[in-house]
Amino acid sequence: MTVRVHATGAAGEAVARLVPQLVADGVASGITTLDPSLWGPAAEEESAKRLGWTEAVAISDALVEPILALRDTLHARGVKHIVLGGMGGSSLAPEVITQTYGVALTVLDSTDPGQVRAALEDRLAQTAVVISSKSGSTVETDSQKRVYEKAFRDAGIDPIERIVVVTDPGSPLDVSARADGYTVFNADPNVGGRYSALTAFGLVPSGLAGVDIRNLLDEAQSMELTLALDTPDNPGLVLGAAIAGTVPLKDKLGIVADGTYIVGFADWAEQLIAESTGKDGKGILPVVLDTDSPELGLNLPDLQIIRLVGDEDDTREVREGEIEISGSLGGQMLVWEYATAVAGRLLGINPFDQPDVESAKIAARGLLDARPEPTEPLFVDDSGVEVRVAGGLELAEHTLSGAIGALLAQLGPDGYVSLQAYLDRVHHPEFAALRDVFAAKSARPVTFGWGPRFLHSTGQYHKGGPAVGVFLQITAQPDETHDLAIPDRPFTFGQLIQAQAAGDASVLAEHGRPVLTLTLRDVAAGAAAITAAIG
Structure with missing residues (x-):
């Protein structure tokens, strides 16, 4: 199945304006022939050893x-x-x-x-x-x-x-x-x-x-020649220009599975784009959306929507201002990798390094080594939620709803909310539903990540991208009776995940990002308590 990309509105204008220059500059063939100079002198050393994916x-x-x-x-x-x-x-x-x-x-x-x-x-x-x-x-x-x-x-x-x-x-x-x-x-x-x-x-x-x-692999191979050619219909060039070339830049990318047979693709694309572009105060923030997510009805000027559609939908009219892409899984993986490399060139950043990923790991390791006593909560809500703040966040009232309101009040017109659940995603999937609740309340793009896995994904963007995010951590109170030892290590899994959450919060705070940490004494009732507090 051929990968097809259709763009309208600002994204379509970006394609018309930028793809001819990308073709003239030989960007597609340059990526394929492993040219490390495409992203500038500062990126050349890293790029020279990171193009093997082609x-x-x-x-x-x-x-x-x-x-x-x-x-x-x-x-x-x-x-x-x-x-x-x-x-x-x-x-x-x-x-x-x-x-x-x-x-x-x-x-x-x-x-x-x-x-x-x-x-x-x-x-x-x-x-x-x-x-x-x-x-x-x-x-x-x-x-x-x-x-x-x-x-x-x-x-x-x-x-x-x-x-x-x-x-x-x-x-x-x-x-x-x-x-x-x-x-x-x-x-x-x-x-x-x-x-x-x-x-x-x-x-x-x-x-x-x-x-x-x-x-x-055959699906990916079927796209290799198309992606290597410097032509106006190269889907890697078209997609890269559409997501990173709008003026002004729509730097939030809402990815919606809408008819595609591919399951969970947006979660993979989220890491690829966020970790590749979120640095030097720049970047594209992927936002994984459903077909009924609140953001789709908000007409946000900085949110570009891209829909993953089925091949049978190729003849339908693309919604004005949106991008649609269809094709096989292997083909799309290769196309999105090319497009992300192209986006890095357009944004003026190195798409192959991740300078801020290690900071949270180092902070967590330090907490595991030092093993400090947990900081006392600012207060404990009536529902049994411990509340802590960092990054300059100040609360006018000591209630759960007041704390969440104070965090959302830090949102600017180009901001986003990052929800981070350091919890068991297998047994408590209900926390993912909080994403839509916060999007409806804040009227801004909201990302959701399970900790610590998002630290290896959007965590780079949180520290290195535009400083416009507000961060809500949800953790569980340590339960020594249900903890699990790690053989030949001086810490347990419970201590490790707590250190990862606390370490990331400290790094975010050092970067001036407001952080609200909610520690649940009753995880089973936690999502409902937070939803009720939002009102």
């Missing part, structure tokens, strides 16, 4: 047979359940791939002890685990590997036969896993995590779970 299809073809052979071996051992321990680009691509292909995969991209325990207790005797980390030092995946190793041994199962590792060659995880005898798949080190969907990071867990990964 060759991912050809390089990944050699992985297909080994992945399928391992799948057969695991089936022979009685494995019927695949778990993926990964964060950010290591988990978001396999999640959309398996959901779209209708294949079961348990994605463990959390440090919430309840969510980790639930995964451990789910068909362990029939489970194989993919531990996926580009750097090989990601604390979440290291912790997941340790806890699964212990669980397998306790069950009388050799973890060497049940754990598969995906990482960059020469990483700490690559070295230790090979020494221990684990099966290891290496990915191309010249591909950044968020561009790694069509590399081993996307293919190994998806293929082991049962996806036809050769078909996925």
Whole structure:
């Protein structure tokens, strides 16, 4: 299926104005031939080692047979359940791939002890685990590997036969896993995590779970020539210009699944765009929307809507001012990667680095090492919610509704709300519904992220992008009776997720971002209490 992009309004004007110059400058062919100079001298060193994703299809073809052979071996051992321990680009691509292909995969991209325990207790005797980390030092995946190793041994199962590792060659995880005898798949080190969907990071867990990964690569391959050509109808150039070239810039991108067969694509695109463009005070903020989300009826001047539609809808008239895109999953993944690189050039930033991602990790690590006593809440609401503030946020009244009102009052005309739930997303999906509640109340774009996974995604934009966001953290009060130890580590999963939330709040505050943290003593009643407080 060919990927088609249609743009009207300001986005259409941007395409008409910018694509001819992109064609004249040879941007598409330059990306394909790995030209690191396209994003300016300051970005050249990083770009020179981050363009391998343009060759991912050809390089990944050699992985297909080994992945399928391992799948057969695991089936022979009685494995019927695949778990993926990964964060950010290591988990978001396999999640959309398996959901779209209708294949079961348990994605463990959390440090919430309840969510980790639930995964451990789910068909362990029939489970194989993919531990996926580009750097090989990601604390979440290291912790997941340790806890699964212990669980397998306790069950009388050799973890060497049940754990598969995906990482960059020469990483700490690559070295230790090979020494221990684990099966290891290496990915191309010249591909950044968020561009790694069509590399081993996307293919190994998806293929082991049962996806036809050769078909996925074929879909992407069918778009390679089109994307390499400097032509006005190149969808990578058209999409890049449409999302990053409007005047004035519509720097919020509302992504709506509206007829596409692809499941969960916006969550993958969210990381790709936010982490690639959110830096130097610039960026495009992706906002994952439903077809009935409040923002769609607000006519916000800084919100560009893009709809993911089905191929059967190609002849319908595009809504005025919107972008529509259709096509296969593999084809769209490659198109959006090209478009994001093009957007970086138009915005004048380096789309391949992530200078602010490490700050929250460093802060969390410091809290784990120092193990300070929790700060006392400013007050505890009648519903049992502990309220804390940071980043200069001041409250006129000590009520939950007053605290939320004070946070929303910090919103400017070009601001956004970031909701961050450091909770068990498997057992408490109801918190995601708060996104629409806050959008209706604030009349501004609202993003929602499960912590700590969003730290590997939109977390870069929060610190490096435009300083117009307000931040609401939702955490759970530590419960030592239901916590989960991490083997050979001096901290538990409960302590880790608390440190990640507190660490990110401190970094946001240092950047002058207002932060409201609500700690729930009763998680089951938490979403209803917050909704009631909004009024």
